[in-house]
Amino acid sequence: xxxxxxxxxxxxxxxxxxxxxxxxxxxxxxxxxxxxxxxxxxxxxxxxxxxxxxxxxxxxxxxxxxxxxxxxxxxxxxxxxxxxxxxxxxxxxxxxxxxxxxxxxxxxxxxxxxxxxxxxxxxxxxxxxxxxxxxxxxxxxxxxxxxxxxxxxxxxxxxxxxxxxxxxxxxxxxxxxxxxxxxxxxxxxxxxxxxxxxxxxxxxxxxxxxxxxxxxxxxxxxxxxxxxxxxxxxxxxxxxxxxxxxxxxxxxxxxxxxxxxxxxxxxxxxxxxxxxxxxxxxxxxxxxxxxxxxxxxxxxxx
Numbered sequence: 468x469x470x471x472x473x474x475x476x477x478x479x480x481x482x483x484x485x486x487x488x489x490x491x492x493x494x495x496x497x498x499x500x501x502x503x504x505x506x507x508x509x510x511x512x513x514x515x516x517x518x519x520x521x522x523x524x525x526x527x528x529x530x531x532x533x534x535x536x537x538x539x540x541x542x543x544x545x546x547x548x549x550x551x552x553x554x555x556x557x558x559x560x561x562x563x564x565x566x567x568x569x570x571x572x573x574x575x576x577x578x579x580x581x582x583x584x585x586x587x588x589x590x591x592x593x594x595x596x597x598x599x600x601x602x603x604x605x606x607x608x609x610x611x612x613x614x615x616x617x618x619x620x621x622x623x624x625x626x627x628x629x630x631x632x633x634x635x636x637x638x639x640x641x642x643x644x645x646x647x648x649x650x651x652x653x654x655x656x657x658x659x660x661x662x663x664x665x666x667x668x669x670x671x672x673x674x675x676x677x678x679x680x681x682x683x684x685x686x687x688x689x690x691x692x693x694x695x696x697x698x699x700x701x702x703x704x705x706x707x708x709x710x711x712x713x714x715x716x717x718x719x720x721x722x723x724x725x726x727x728x729x730x731x732x733x734x735x736x737x738x739x740x741x742x743x744x745x746x747x748x749x750x751x752x753x754x755x756x757x758x759x760x761x762x763x764x765x766x767x768x769x
Contacts, residue, residue: 470688474691477762478755487758490587494561559598560587564587567583590661658760696752718737
């Protein structure tokens with residue numbers, strides 16, 4: 468497989484068809500959104516007192532009696548869930564649209580952002596279902612590997628400890644290849660679904676066949692994608708450090724001219740600009756990597 472030519476063609480497509488940058492940006496939206504966990508309200512009792520290990524300093528925590536407090540929490544949860552579902556839908560549709568658009572470009576078919584995203588929406592449920600299925604498989608494997616260790620912790624004995632050590636060794640040895648296989652399986656299966664319009668299980672079967680016949684090429688393809696991501700990450704880190712230095716210099720200048728308020732306003736705008744620039748560049752990288760894997764997939768089919 469001519470990897471140099473694939474990389475060259477991937478860059479040519481990414482540079483020429485700039486609408487895929489925006490598809491790339493939307494495709495990383497779900498991964499780029501870091502939502503923290505919810506607070507735990509289960510310990511609130513009817514006595515309106517919450518006890519915890521730090522209750523020596525906080526003796527009583529009052530619970531609001533106003534129903535509007537709980538309505539507000541419910542509304543906030545509903546809004547959060549709606550945004551999360553929208554992110555999942557848009558991200559997966561854009562991801563499928565990226566694959567579809569590259570396939571159309573390679574076959575000299577007209578395409579655009581709106582057409583690619585519309586095509587991607589057709590595959591949302593299959594792409595999302597694939598990710599859920601692979602996530603469940605990953606969880607099952609993890610539970611199988613963790614359960615003997617958990618048993619050894621709960622009921623320590625010589626047999627359970629020996630079994631836990633044996634399973635731990637197996638886990639350490641297999642976790643990287645298994646994770647890599649599932650990662651590549653998701654990449655190839657996604658393209659089988661979109662390009663060949665197959666159902667999830669049929670696509671997984673065909674992807675497994677392709678992987679088994681092309682293990683060496685796929686491993687090299689993955690290594691190249693890792694190197695590209697590392698190089699891009701290093702460049703972005705250096706760019707951020709350079710931008711931070713420039714921002715700091717101008718921040719001191721604004722502080723000298725306008726004192727605290729000017730420095731705060733400038734800092735907010737500067738940080739926002741850096742974040743948006745990083746997201747934009749990440750979108751370009753995502754579109755390039757997706758293009759690269761789609762071209763690899765097409766070569767494997769030949």
